[in-house]
Amino acid sequence: MKLTRRNLLKKSGQLAGALALSLKGFNFFDWSAEAQEAEIEKAPTLCNTCGTQCGAWAYVKNGRVWKVEGHEEDGRSQGKLCARSHGGLRWVYDSDRIKEPLKRVGEEEFEPISWDQALDEIAEKLQDILHEYGPRTVGFGHYPRSTGTFYGERFMHALGVSTVCTHNTSCNAARNAGFINSMGGVPDADLANSKYVLMIGRNHGGGIRTDQMKKVSKALAGDTKIVCVDPRQNDIAKLADEWLPIVPGTDLALVLAISNYIIEEGLYDEEFVEEHAIGFEDYADNISRISPDWAEQITDIPADKIKEIAEELGGNRPQAIVHPSWGGAFGAVYANSDETARAVSCLNALLGNINQEGGLIFHPTPELGELDSDKHPAPEVPDTRRADGVGVMGEFPLAGDHGLPHYLMEKAKEGTFKSMFIRHHNPVRNFPDYDHMAEGFKSLELSVVFEINMTETAILADYILPECSFMEREEMISAVGGPKASIGMRTEVIPKVYEETKSFDEIIVELAERLDIGEYFNFTLDDLNEALLEPYDISLEEFKEKGSMLVDLEPPIGETDLNTRSGDFEFYSEVYEHAGRSAVVGWQPPAVGMNIEEDEFRFITGKEGFHSHTATANIPSLAQITKDYDTNRLWINSSVAEEMGIEDGDKVKVESSLAAREVRVKVTERIHPGTVFMPSGYGNRTPYYEKSQEIDTLNPNDLVPYRTSNISGHAMRQEALVTLEKV
Numbered sequence: 224m225k226l227t228r229r230n231l232l233k234k235s236g237q238l239a240g241a242l243a244l245s246l247k248g249f250n251f252f253d254w255s256a257e258a259q260e261a262e263i264e265k266a267p268t269l270c271n272t273c274g275t276q277c278g279a280w281a282y283v284k285n286g287r288v289w290k291v292e293g294h295e296e297d298g299r300s301q302g303k304l305c306a307r308s309h310g311g312l313r314w315v316y317d318s319d320r321i322k323e324p325l326k327r328v329g330e331e332e333f334e335p336i337s338w339d340q341a342l343d344e345i346a347e348k349l350q351d352i353l354h355e356y357g358p359r360t361v362g363f364g365h366y367p368r369s370t371g372t373f374y375g376e377r378f379m380h381a382l383g384v385s386t387v388c389t390h391n392t393s394c395n396a397a398r399n400a401g402f403i404n405s406m407g408g409v410p411d412a413d414l415a416n417s418k419y420v421l422m423i424g425r426n427h428g429g430g431i432r433t434d435q436m437k438k439v440s441k442a443l444a445g446d447t448k449i450v451c452v453d454p455r456q457n458d459i460a461k462l463a464d465e466w467l468p469i470v471p472g473t474d475l476a477l478v479l480a481i482s483n484y485i486i487e488e489g490l491y492d493e494e495f496v497e498e499h500a501i502g503f504e505d506y507a508d509n510i511s512r513i514s515p516d517w518a519e520q521i522t523d524i525p526a527d528k529i530k531e532i533a534e535e536l537g538g539n540r541p542q543a544i545v546h547p548s549w550g551g552a553f554g555a556v557y558a559n560s561d562e563t564a565r566a567v568s569c570l571n572a573l574l575g576n577i578n579q580e581g582g583l584i585f586h587p588t589p590e591l592g593e594l595d596s597d598k599h600p601a602p603e604v605p606d607t608r609r610a611d612g613v614g615v616m617g618e619f620p621l622a623g624d625h626g627l628p629h630y631l632m633e634k635a636k637e638g639t640f641k642s643m644f645i646r647h648h649n650p651v652r653n654f655p656d657y658d659h660m661a662e663g664f665k666s667l668e669l670s671v672v673f674e675i676n677m678t679e680t681a682i683l684a685d686y687i688l689p690e691c692s693f694m695e696r697e698e699m700i701s702a703v704g705g706p707k708a709s710i711g712m713r714t715e716v717i718p719k720v721y722e723e724t725k726s727f728d729e730i731i732v733e734l735a736e737r738l739d740i741g742e743y744f745n746f747t748l749d750d751l752n753e754a755l756l757e758p759y760d761i762s763l764e765e766f767k768e769k770g771s772m773l774v775d776l777e778p779p780i781g782e783t784d785l786n787t788r789s790g791d792f793e794f795y796s797e798v799y800e801h802a803g804r805s806a807v808v809g810w811q812p813p814a815v816g817m818n819i820e821e822d823e824f825r826f827i828t829g830k831e832g833f834h835s836h837t838a839t840a841n842i843p844s845l846a847q848i849t850k851d852y853d854t855n856r857l858w859i860n861s862s863v864a865e866e867m868g869i870e871d872g873d874k875v876k877v878e879s880s881l882a883a884r885e886v887r888v889k890v891t892e893r894i895h896p897g898t899v900f901m902p903s904g905y906g907n908r909t910p911y912y913e914k915s916q917e918i919d920t921l922n923p924n925d926l927v928p929y930r931t932s933n934i935s936g937h938a939m940r941q942e943a944l945v946t947l948e949k950v
């Protein structure tokens with residue numbers, strides 16, 4: 224079956240027309256036979272049901288997307304997709320999708336308006352705000368991926384706006400800060416070639432990324448010893464060699480105790496430390512009093528076990544890894560997450576595993592070309608002080624340029640921040656403290672949301688602009704680094720299902736014209752993609768047929784130059800010192816939970832393999848998985864349940880300092896007794912999601928108060944204690 228994409232698009236249109244015309248003399252059996260025998264055609268795309276953006280093939284039958292499969296030449300999917308990708312197809316045809324521009328006319332009430340009216344009004348209001356209050360009162364927030372980042376940033380920069388944010392401070396901002404400021408970046412873990420992996424709060428089976436899932440499967444099937452540290456026996460811990468239930472928020476004590484023991488026992492890589500690192504003495508000195516016995520009191524992990532881990536890590540180095548993790552234990556969860564991340568990075572340095580096979584590897588990312596800046600000048604990056612305090616002394620000097628959407632909502636409530644544009648992101652639901660986020664968002668003078676679904680953020684916006692779904696639009700080529708590097712793009716698989724939807728780049732270009740910054744968008748998406756593809760010996764037309772392409776890049780095995788200020792590993796950080804933070808890592812407790820009352824529990828959360836955040840809750844096939852397996856329940860330990868007279872399936876009231884909610888429980892041995900766990904994807908607060916209401920329970924963010932780390936600016940989304948009461 225060979226078909227060019229242009230033919231495919233033409234044929235899809237023709238087929239839809241032919242079916243409509245033949246209704247008069249309609250014969251069901253002929254129609255059915257014809258429909259069943261219809262050719263199945265395929266076109267390349269990138270899955271969009273989560274941020275991984277796996278390379279995929281879309282199969283089209285009778286003009287409709289029929290199924291998706293992994294693209295074998297893509298570094299992420301490597302030929303296999305996860306369950307969510309199939310569920311995500313529902314978005315394409317969802318009758319509840321946003322189909323035309325909407326203007327808010329009342330509380331969560333909207334009226335459809337034309338594109339001209341929407342864009343004229345938005346441009347005028349934005350112009351007024353910029354004129355009256357200046358560009359520091361405006362911001363853009365998004366889930367950062369190719370087209371969104373390029374067009375969104377360029378648009379904002381052209382207006383003089385510097386406050387561009389992503390979801391990072393709710394995700395992995397602390398992890399990134401810790402690794403970037405010591406190792407110069409976040410490396411890839413070479414799990415399959417490793418002999419020993421300490422996995423701290425990383426659950427590949429719940430927080431899925433297809434390529435990482437492949438690697439961990441290989442490691443689990445091979446000779447790698449995997450030890451999982453997680454207050455809950457997660458999907459990987461079930462299959463791993465050992466599960467160590469730790470007290471939430473205390474991983475820093477564990478990591479520092481292991482590190483100090485490794486130093487004291489001389490188990491570390493002295494050559495690496497002497498030749499390729501700075502500040503070791505200060506670091507070693509700062510943690511010298513942290514013993515396994517002390518850590519046992521804090522973590523609930525026996526001192527002998529801590530020593531054993533240290534010996535096994537040291538004994539297997541450099542084929543030993545403390546996993547850089549992602550979000551769970553030190554991404555954006557506790558007051559000490561920034562320090563935990565830095566401590567994990569330092570421990571890996573002690574193991575001398577950087578750029579070693581079976582260690583942590585900084586794989587390069589394929590190069591992409593650029594637009595000719597003479598023909599298509601880019602706007603200057605504005606030097607306006609950011610509204611969210613990033614880089615500002617006295618505010619958040621070290622927070623990365625991913626920004627602080629939660630802090631902006633505080634500024635909005637104060638009245639000093641006026642307008643926010645949001646794309647492909649649901650900050651009101653996904654950051655802690657719903658009321659804080661919602662009140663802030665409602666206080667804005669102009670809020671615009673680019674969406675496909677009526678999310679919690681969208682229903683509070685002044686204008687909602689409907690993007691066409693990922694199957695209906697072309698996007699910018701993007702590059703993926705890793706052991707299998709590739710470049711890939713989303714192509715237009717089918718014509719628009721709803722006429723009045725547009726792609727983000729189209730909308731931005733139209734808005735830019737109305738704001739007199741059209742000169743920065745004097746190119747087509749094809750021009751841009753041609754420029755990006757320039758380093759490769761393939762035409763854009765050919766690439767659109769191919770979609771994804773592996774790029775052969777040498778892994779930097781043995782490379783010791785790191786992307787830090789000194790070029791070496793930095794146990795001692797001058798950057799931290801200049802910003803008034805501790806130059807070397809040390810113990811810091813979480814914000815709450817070090818002294819808990821008898822009836823209190825630490826409250827944690829995490830992903831399930833069949834939902835993406837709260838975005839997929841309304842997809843019927845995925846909601847059905849929740850129902851069939853009855854997963855939207857609060858995990859509590861069986862001994863605690865017995866003591867409290869609570870049985871599996873009972874309803875409890877769960878209450879934090881912020882709010883109380885009711886939820887059914889799952890009674891299990893698979894959780895530390897002082898902890899309760901709630902899967903993260905539920906508790907949608909939008910009346911427009913029918914399916915999610917059927918599985919509605921609580922969202923952890925309802926119970927966690929608003930806080931901000933003074934290092935990376937992350938939102939500490941697990942700093943809450945709760946009490947339970949049987950209902």
Ligand SMILES: Nc1nc2c(c(=O)[nH]1)N[C@H]1C(S)=C(S)[C@@H](COP(=O)(O)OP(=O)(O)OC[C@H]3O[C@@H](n4cnc5c(=O)[nH]c(N)nc54)[C@H](O)[C@@H]3O)O[C@H]1N2
Nearest residue numbers: 424425426430431457471472550551552829830832835836
């Ligand atoms: N199916 C699915 N896959 C996804 C996503 C999704 O929404 N759904 N999202 C993607 C994104 S954006 C991300 S960031 C990744 C996240 O990937 P992960 O970070 O692996 O996912 P989480 O489930 O958030 O957290 C992992 C584990 O941390 C544990 N944990 C919680 N608190 C602590 C603690 O104090 N200490 C320790 N040691 N462990 C703790 C939880 O019990 C959980 O099992 O997943 C990505 N993949």
Ligand SMILES: Nc1nc2c(c(=O)[nH]1)N[C@H]1C(S)=C(S)[C@@H](COP(=O)(O)OP(=O)(O)OC[C@H]3O[C@@H](n4cnc5c(=O)[nH]c(N)nc54)[C@H](O)[C@@H]3O)O[C@H]1N2
Nearest residue numbers: 390393394647648649653673674676690836838903923924
């Ligand atoms: N309680 C709790 N909170 C969490 C987490 C947790 O585990 N527990 N995880 C945290 C993590 S790791 C992260 S990364 C953040 C994620 O937080 P967000 O970045 O807000 O992630 P999503 O909920 O996936 O939001 C993606 C949005 O994009 C929309 N969308 C989908 N396709 C398209 C499209 O084609 N165009 C447009 N314009 N929009 C589209 C979806 O409807 C959805 O609203 O949440 C964080 N918050």
Ligand code: SF4
Nearest residue numbers: 270272273276277305
């Ligand atoms: S990990 Fe799953 S949902 Fe995410 S892009 Fe890949 S296939 Fe799609």
Ligand SMILES: [Mo]
Nearest residue numbers: 393394395550
């Ligand atoms: Mo994330």
